[in-house]
Amino acid sequence: MAGYFWLNIISFDMWYTFKGFCSLQRNVRQREKRKLIYYTIFAWGCPFMFAIFCVSMDFLPAYVNVPPILRPKFSLGDYCWFNEAGPYLLYYHGLRSMCIISSICLSISTALKIMRFKKDTSLCLKDSENNCFNNNKKWHKMAHDNNG
DSSP states (O other): OHHHHHHHHHHHHHHHHHHTOOSOOSSHHHHHHHHHHHHHHHHHHHHHHHHHHHHHHHHOGGGTTSOGGGOOOGGGSSSSSOOSHHHIIIIIIHHHHHHHHHHHHHHHHHHHHHHHHHHHHHHHHHHHHHHHHHHHHHHHHHHHHHHO
16 A cells, blocks of 8 residues: 555655746755655555554444444454455555546646646747847857958
8 A cells, every 4th residue: 555655645746846847946955855754654654544444443342333344354364454355445446546546637737737838948948049049140140241
């Protein structure tokens, strides 16, 4: 599960980076360290909390009234994993699917923003290249006329 949460974090970080693209930023190293700490807490903390929640549903009396389809039933098997298809689909594939779908949405949004930045940059570059070319052309003509 932590791998899917890291995938989600990477997609979010790309989206966040291009959300408000700004090349002049101060204290980048300190901000990146803080982001890494937050991302690590999220990517490792969410699966850890999820595991605690699932195990507590099996062993704590507070969850006695939970319907059987929602109980992970770790205590029934020989190993620590979901023993029935319902909880396995709900808890593992459901959470995994949410991470993948959100990563896909964030990646598509990032790709669209990159395309928009590329288009805006290319328009600016064409204009500046034309201006630079025209200025150089005028300068060369003036230099040629003065020397000629």
